[in-house]
Amino acid sequence: MQTLKHSLAVALLIFAAIATAQEKAFVHARIIDGTGKAVIENATLLVRNDGRIEAVGASVRIPAAAQRIDVAGKTIIPGLISGHSHVNDLGQLGLYARYGITSVFSLGGENEIALRDQTRAEQQTSGLTRARLYIAGPIPTSKTAEDARKAVDAIVAARTDIVSSAWMTLLAILQKCRPKPIPQFWMKPTKKECAWPSTL
Secondary structure (H helix, E strand, O other), rough: OHHHHHHHHHHHHHHHHOOOOOOOEEEEEEEOOOOOOOOOEEEEEEEOOOOOOOEEOOOOOOOOOOOOEEEEOOOEEEEEEEEEOOOOOHHHHHHHOOOOOEEEEEOOOHHHHHHHHHHHHHOOOOOOOOEEEEOOOOOOOOHHHHHHHHHHHHHHHHHOOOOOOOOHHHHHHHHHOOOOOOOOOOOOOOOOOOEEOOOO
16 A cells, blocks of 8 residues: 555656656656566656656666656556546546546546547647546437437547447447448347347
């Protein structure tokens, strides 16, 4: 638990530090790079002035003009990804970032497209202080195949990152995503179970 607290503290420090346009060298860190390799002790994380990581390791050359930030006793890990969230306002993204979550997939909500439009351009800048947002948009709850196709077409036209659906909309999504006809799938009338050929 103590290591997690130290990791989160470093995540906040890095978010705050990259908001300024100067190279930063986080020195004396314990780094877990997420590749499965051994932990790097007494390491340096060098962040360019555009917010991108330039180098990581125990023998990183630090430019003379870079700001050195001593994070001895702290652990640095890659940003975490929330694969299933529901974001209702942009303030939530700041909270995610404070807990080390740097990307959020919001899987359905009526105002997701508006939220995406408010934050998407900022997500490409080095001054970002909140998690990046990827959206599904509104969840279609169509009762007919034709309505489902129209709902999916509208979501695709809105250029969401993914499409999330209720069971009744699944066939329309599959048909939209695949250029060739899809074999029929079936739904057991008494259970919310859906099956289709594994080749899909």
